[in-house]
Amino acid sequence: MTMKLKERSAGSASANSRRSPPDAVGRRGLSQTQVALALVAPALLLYAVVLLYPLVASLWVGLFDRSLVRPGSEFVGLQNVQDVLSEDFVGLLSRTLVFASGATVLPFLVAFGLALLLNQGIRGQGALRGILLFPWILPGVVVSFLWLWIFNPNNGVLNGALRELGLIEENLNVFTSPWQSMLLVIVAKSWQTFPWVMVMMLAGLQAVPRDLLEAVSADGGGTLRRFWHVTLPSLRGIIFTVLLLELLWNFQHFEMIWVLTRGGPAGATTTFSVELYETAFQSFDLGRAGAVGILWMAVLSIPVWLFTKYGDRRVG
Amino acid sequence: MSTSVDVHPETTAPSAPRRPRRRPMRRVALWATLAVVVFIALFPVYWMLATSITPREQVFEFPPSFIPTSITFEHYGTFFETPALLKYMVNSILVSGVTAVGAVIVSSYAAYSLSKFEYRGRKSVMYMIWSSQMFPTALLLIALYLMFDRFGLLDTYVALVLSFMTFTLPLCTFVMKGYFDTIPTEVIEAARIDGAPERVITTKVLLPIAIPGMVAAGLFAFIRGWNDFIFALTLVGEDRRTLPPGLVVEYLGEFQADWPELMASSLITTIPVVIAFMALQKYFVEGLTVGSVKG
Structure with missing residues (x-):
């Protein structure tokens, strides 16, 4: 499997199209703009129906006393939000943060290390990268099954290996230990994510200006100096983007936690998404679930603000 | 920050400076x-x-x-002898396929507009579509569920296809925009100077060039749809269920799961994704970076 970044003139082509004087299009007046708007309209309509309306409407539900199984709803204002805040909201928030940051930092470190290794110009780099991408393309539920089976308390291969090595006497059951369960979901999620981060970092590494690296070498700088003064600074943008995207995705991750632990034991792996899902579709309390959503979006607006402040030149 | 750089592992030396003596x-x-x-x-x-x-x-x-x-190989045989699992598989193929085609058509038009036209609000549209990355899926599900319920669409394929659009529409739009950005504007401008109407430019000039990009975007959308869990778990019942929630329901019951069978079924579930992945090889890395970083 050879996978190369296809050589693209993307950078220059897109830059050209953006830099081209507006009159190249504007000369033809309104009709051009109308064409452009007509082309984008179906997507905007679909966007409004499946994304914008559901987002606003779901948050709106949070202001009502509303159930999934009985009709009627009553406006209660911020009562639901207060209820959620009064019941161990700090715990919910910190579990979400632990999962999101753990599942972001762990694969990042592994993937960055791997990318640096693969970037040493070893033979078969492309093939290795292809093979290593495999965990990333597996469906999330399949990844969950895999780790459930590996950590199985009765017949799991992990218990088998640890006992063979004499490291444990009794089989481990991570599913009954709060912190081990959290570790499990983080490890499983990280295992699925690291290939994506690796590919991103490799792409970034290959864009590091070589003449700068050589200049540092010529000045007698060693590997560490090159890394610290050239590689790391030129990767700043991509590191920021990768970490932020990962954080956003992990913040709302649902399926692997759900399949691996159902948020247990005793809520130890219940993050925002699991809490919201359970409240809405198992306790049928839509109002309260919407309130969880309101708080969730409030918390999320911090990284979003960060992104618009520091990341905007990467959009468009 | 563009990561779509010229990368040829064979011709480009590693970014560490060439060391004359190998250690x-x-x-x-x-x-x-x-x-x-x-x-x-x-x-x-x-x-x-x-x-x-x-x-x-x-x-x-x-x-x-x-x-x-x-x-x-009996565990693989069991998969194909279990009617429920086969039904889930058919549902998965159907829903992911329709989603992919629909998403590609809608997003290609949008991407063409966003890539090759200058107008006020273009950037805002990009931002808006990008920002959907942080809309929590579980939260959207509340209103989507109520909406489908009101229109009698719960437990239909339509509900699944529409809900899959929440992630395939932004994804395909960015993959396609990245693709259109690589097509020189001159191609279109030459046609305009020749006096071709916009409709002809779109269908006769642009479409043939855009097809590889559309295939790539479609495969991406198919993979994402195939892997979905939360929507198919919630919005439909037994008859419309897809493979991921299907496997969970079928195997992770109250009893000890039949692990060898589950592993065989998991591998079968993975095969279409692997095939799509191989077909994508050329675009894969690029799409990954285009879709998320440049987006």
């Missing part, structure tokens, strides 16, 4: 580290494969043997 110890250490990491990274996949071809009575031996001593 053998360094090489050995490098390879040893790589070998260990690759082993850890791929062991779970190996274990899935090994379990799926191990006879049942051996699977539940403890401690497990790391290499199956005898091999069977």
Whole structure:
């Protein structure tokens, strides 16, 4: 499997199209703009129906006393939000943060290390990268099954290996230990994510200006100096983007936690998404679930603000 | 920040400066580290494969043997003899396929507009579509559920296809925009100067060039739809269920799961994704970076 970044003139082509004087299009007046708007309209309509309306409407539900199984709803204002805040909201928030940051930092470190290794110009780099991408393309539920089976308390291969090595006497059951369960979901999620981060970092590494690296070498700088003064600074943008995207995705991750632990034991792996899902579709309390959503979006607006402040030149 | 750089591992030297003298110890250490990491990274996949071809009575031996001593394919056979699983598979193919085609058509028009026209609000549209990355899926599900309920669409394929659009529409739009950005504007301008109407430019000039990009975007959308869990778990019942929630319902009940069968079924579930992935090879890395970074 050879996978190369296809050589693209993307950078220059897109830059050209953006830099081209507006009159190249504007000369033809309104009709051009109308064409452009007509082309984008179906997507905007679909966007409004499946994304914008559901987002606003779901948050709106949070202001009502509303159930999934009985009709009627009553406006209660911020009562639901207060209820959620009064019941161990700090715990919910910190579990979400632990999962999101753990599942972001762990694969990042592994993937960055791997990318640096693969970037040493070893033979078969492309093939290795292809093979290593495999965990990333597996469906999330399949990844969950895999780790459930590996950590199985009765017949799991992990218990088998640890006992063979004499490291444990009794089989481990991570599913009954709060912190081990959290570790499990983080490890499983990280295992699925690291290939994506690796590919991103490799792409970034290959864009590091070589003449700068050589200049540092010529000045007698060693590997560490090159890394610290050239590689790391030129990767700043991509590191920021990768970490932020990962954080956003992990913040709302649902399926692997759900399949691996159902948020247990005793809520130890219940993050925002699991809490919201359970409240809405198992306790049928839509109002309260919407309130969880309101708080969730409030918390999320911090990284979003960060992104618009520091990341905007990467959009468009 | 564009990551879509010219990368040819063969022709481009590694970004570490060429060292005239190779240090053998360094090489050995490098390879040893790589070998260990690759082993850890791929062991779970190996274990899935090994379990799926191990006879049942051996699977539940403890401690497990790391290499199956005898091999069977009966667990794969069971998948194809279970009507419920086959039904889930058909549903998965249908829903992911329709989603992919729909998403590509709608997003290609949008991407063309966003890539090749200048107008006020263009940037805002990009921002808006990008920002959907942070809309929590579980939260959207509340209103989507109520909406589908009101229109009698719960437990239909339509509900699944529409809900899959929440992630395929932004994804395809960015993949397609990245693709259109690589097509020189001159191609279109030449046609305009020749006096071709916009409709002809779109269908006769642009469409043929855009097809590879559309195939790539469609495969991406198919993979994402195929892997969805939360929507198919919630919005539809038994008859419209897709494979991921189907496997969970079928195997993770109250009793000890039938692990060799589940591993075989998991591998079967993965096969279409792997095929799509291979077909994508050329675009894959690029799409990954285009879709998320440049987006």
